Amino acid sequence: MHAPLPTTDAKITAHEFCLFFGKIQALRNITLDVRRNSILGIIGPSGSGKTSFLRAINRLNDLHPACHTEGLLQLDQTDIYHPQCDPVALRKRIGMVFALPIPLPLNIYENVVYGPRLGHHCPPRAELDMLVERSLRAAFLWDEVKDRLHTSGLRLSGGQQQRLCLARVLAMQAEVILLDEPCSGLDPISTAKIEEALTTLKAQHTIVLVTNNTKQAARVADETAFFLMGELVEHGPTQKLFTVPDDPRTNDYVTGRFG
């Protein structure tokens, strides 16, 4: 087994990475890099392991009792699954937006400051206020909620809730943002707002976007990976993957000819 090439440009590196839920193998020998300050789009039919891969990056699969991994998964060249890696500290560096918008049952303000408030040193109020405004602006939600920051996050519309979830992740000032089909239940306008946010956010963050909408990947992703039944079929610049893919299965999927 040879070591992964030391490309300092890579924020996340997977090398021959496998993931098991008990006897079920959800990921098979995934090898790919996610470049710093880029958006990696992950596409593939459902059940192909996209969500599992995202949740492997922030070790959320650990919550599953029978989950174990093989191979290597690195963040900034350090092994995410090393016994000495603290998953809590790791997750503070990696934000995640889930497929369904799940605001915590708190008011909008408290939702946004949930991350920054964790741990031992809670920032002062003024700093939190600033953080809330900045995060909500970046998620294109500020104008809609600035007058009702203290109403419950559950009172927002679905699209607003998902942008709140994005703002919540931004307030964590995480290095990596994982999004799992964040627009699957949203209207086109909310979707456009989230996509616009993502393209500006990659200046500060590294983004992995799982999407069931190949057009969305084509619009926002710098590179795209195609997953199929737990395997990485193809990974390359978005443009190339959508126009001249190497693998016929990729071609079938992106042209919509896939069963």
Place this chain on the structure above:
Amino acid sequence: MRVPPKYTQMAAITLLGGATLLTLAVLVFIIAFVLEKGLPGVTWTFLSAEPQDMGRAGGIFPIIVGTLLLPLLALVIALPLGVGSAVYLCEYTRETRLTRVIRFGTDCLAGIPSIIFGLFGLVFFVGILHLGWSLLSGGLTLAIMILPTIIRTSEEALRAVPYAYREVSCSMGATRWETVRRVVLPNALPGIVTGVMLGLGRCISETAAVIFTAGTVAAMPTSAFDSVRTMAVHFYLLAREGISNEKAYGTAAVLILAVLLVNLAAYWMMHAFIRRRAR
């Protein structure tokens, strides 16, 4: 022949509505009956004076104090233990055979008649630990008695909090405890309060276990090692020994009003909490 839905619907509404009405009517009748017989005897003197001549005359002040102290002590002991165990079982352990055995055990314990707990308290706290018939023995016994109820209702309340909230909190870098404290417990609070009120109700209305462990001395307790008498016990003794029907109903009226008040206070506090959290 099929009955058209319109009629089954009407029948259902009538039956269910009737059942509700009947329950309410019985409840109102009992409360009205006791208050009607008891309230005339509830005067300021009755509330503030010591009982005299075994309760034939005077008031019930030390007994009110005993009714406040004993369940309070039981709660102070049982609440942290019960909620703590529920949090441990629900948030810190995976579902295994052991947790199922523990759950089955608590279910069984919750169904055991209180007199058994009383007997245990008498043997263990009063006898072996030499705590005597005292506030402390009674409080410990009642705490053990309501512990299973508090554990089970708290556990149900914790389980009712959506799993997704835990996942979200965890994904933001919260430790398990931070998740429990900031998300799970506040959302489970209404259910936990319900369990606590059930337990409190059992403590306030308990007679047998209290007589066995806290004694029946109707005087002001000066320490945790003094015997106390609760209103339920007082009522039982007055009525049972035929000491004074008037004083017995007076005590019952105060007891009912007290329970009503405690429930209202808990209800109000819980709603204030929920409103403050998510407006």
